[in-house]
Amino acid sequence: MDEQGLAQFTSLSESVSTESVKARLKEMIAIPSENPMAGEPRPGHREKELGEYYLEQMNQLGMAISSRDAAPGRPNVFGVRHGDSERPSLMLCGHLDTVPTEGYVDPYSPHEQSGRIYGRGSCDMKAGLACYLEVVRLLQEADVSLKGTLILCGVADEEWQMIGSREIGRNGPIADQCIIGEPSDLAVCPAHKGQHGLFIRTFGKAVHSSIPEQGENAIERMALVINALSDYNEELASREPHPLCGHGRYSPGVIRGGDLVSAVPDFCELEIDRRLLPGDRAEDVRQDIKRRLEPLKVDDPGFRYEISDPSWDIPANDLPVSSPVVRSLLTSAQVLTDIPAQACAFPGSTDAPHLGSPAVVCGPGSLAQAHSLNEYVEIEQLTRATRMYLHTVLDLLT
Ligand SMILES: [Zn+2]
Incomplete structure (x- = not known):
């Protein structure tokens, strides 16, 4: 001026x-x-x-x-x-x-x-x-x-x-x-940052809760998922920061699973929130999650999960x-x-x-x-x- x-x-x-x-x-x-x-x-x-x-x-x-x-x-x-x-x-x-x-x-x-x-x-x-x-x-x-x-x-x-x-x-x-x-x-x-949300779903086998050993518990499987992601923020913090935005973030936000206490649940879903840096891609987030969840199949061959399309997607x-x-x-x-x-x-x-x-x-x-x-x-x-x-x-x- x-x-x-x-x-x-x-x-x-x-x-x-x-x-x-x-x-x-x-x-x-x-x-x-x-x-x-x-x-x-x-x-x-x-x-x-x-x-x-x-x-x-x-x-x-x-x-x-x-x-x-x-x-x-x-x-x-x-x-x-x-x-x-x-x-x-x-x-x-x-x-x-x-x-x-x-x-x-x-x-x-x-x-x-x-x-x-x-x-x-x-x-x-x-x-x-x-x-x-x-x-x-x-x-x-x-x-x-x-x-x-x-x-x-x-x-x-x-x-x-x-x-x-x-x-x-x-x-x-x-x-x-x-x-x-x-x-x-x-x-x-x-x-x-951008805001990216998605659901991770785990599956099991429903049986009467008096014989849980014959079922597969989707909630317990979700516990393994939550554990596997528990140090995700540390990984994000170790990556190159954006000069203004700093690091990306992960937060598990909503969980739903089972519908009857007397049944072993065959379904559980977790909605997560990922704050993306400029340049981060949705596909990278999916790969991060897969890399952490695939090894869970080694100890639990029946372990099955699904990653949904984005529930939130603000760039x-x-x-x-x-x-x-x-x-x-x-x-x-x-x-x-x-x-x-x-x-x-x-x-x-x-x-x-x-x-x-x-x-x-x-x-x-x-x-x-x-x-x-x-x-x-x-x-x-x-x-x-x-x-x-x-x-x-x-x-x-x-
Ligand atoms: Zn406003």
Whole structure:
């Protein structure tokens, strides 16, 4: 950013209205948009109502709006601020859905206390969506002309199957660069691990439990499987780490087996979670497991197992730290705090790998509060996030 650009940033940055960001965030918290998860989309448990609100806000800010259903009642919404030419393009992207609210007292009554705004979706991630609107308001008010295209994007279903971002990956828009304002405490996160789940199934021979010696116990066989995988994390830790993501991880998560205590179980299944590094392949995971389980057949010739197709398959994200959007966010963080900022990995998985646009995660709020029953975002982070996004928009698009 040259001196003139910096002067423009400084002047617009001073015009950031935290009140306006707060007002929009509170309005959005008050519109329930719980992900229906495995249930049917219905009012309060879908993105339609929040999508309509967001479209209206973008419309009022002079953006060209459109929306497309990823599923009935589950829209992706878009707003475009056109510049002199189509490219470069920058997308500011966030999901419209929240996690469910069972056990949450008053999730949709946003309130402010001790420098924080509370309510479901406050940090994950209606805060990011509110900051995006403020950036556009500033551009609109100061009549800033862009050389490229700015796209705002509200996405359905991040918290479950990610059908929204997958739809955008297929049908566009595709941008040159993208920011996803998931709660990272404003850390700049160009990479995250992928999430891969699968079932391992063991089989046996069912007989009456009074004569177990005549049966084959699938649960006992699963115990051997669990043992055989028990030092898998040590093996993963011994492999070459990714510079930001570190090592892959394994965790056995769900187990089911047998259905009657008076019968020797002939079936057991274990669902495992593998966090993949960028570059790790599903096939490698299967090979790792096979290599550990095949030797079990030596002592137990009847030992039989099966590895399922993936039950979860969210790829890793890995944007080069040298990407313009990453560098620009890091610079903005340093400009605003006077502390050198370093890229790091985002702990969770996001829409990033599905969008089709190279994406970096950076947003207000902390993952420690996301999905909790007392969700909040620091108001100071709303202001700082808006300034970081503003800086990046001006840097890349003017
Ligand atoms: Zn989120």
